[in-house]
Amino acid sequence: MEKHRIFTTSFTSVYPHYVTKAEKKGRTKEELDTIICWLTGYNLQELQHIIDNRTDFETFFAEAPQLNPNISKITGVICGYRVEEIEDKLMQKIRYLDKLVDELAKGKAMDKILRS
Incomplete structure (x- = not known):
């Protein structure tokens, strides 16, 4: 079975779109980075390294230090799928x-996005 093309897409090519989406709604790149680090366990230096090296999504998640244990609390519909x-x-x-990026752009409070 052929891989979905998003798996081989570089995180770097999508990241600016996440930033734009957040900033258009009055949120910050720092808040976005916080969400990404919360989800994956990367720190800011590791995240920057991923961006600089054009790491693809498959590798981005495969090498994530620790997916957040509250990941199962993320529910809802995105792109027509639960x-x-x-x-x-x-x-x-x-x-x-x-x-999570959608929730940030919709103005949800950070503690709610981070499932605190």
């Missing part, structure tokens, strides 16, 4: 990230 029902685990992780 994130908690997506069977492909890599696609599910990508959609979790999309969901």
Whole structure:
């Protein structure tokens, strides 16, 4: 079975779109980075390294230090699919990230986004 093209897409090519989406709604790049680090366990230096090296999404999630234990609390619909029902685990992780970025752009409080 052929991989979905998002798996081989570089995180670097999508990251600016995440930043733009957040900033258009009055949120900051720092808040976005906080969300990404919360989800994946990367620190800011590791995240910058990923961006600089054009790491693809498959590697980005495969090498994530520690997915947040509260990841199962991320629920809802993204791109027409319920994130908690997506069977492909890599696609599910990508959609979790999309969901968090959407919540940030919609003005949700950081403590709610981070499932605190």
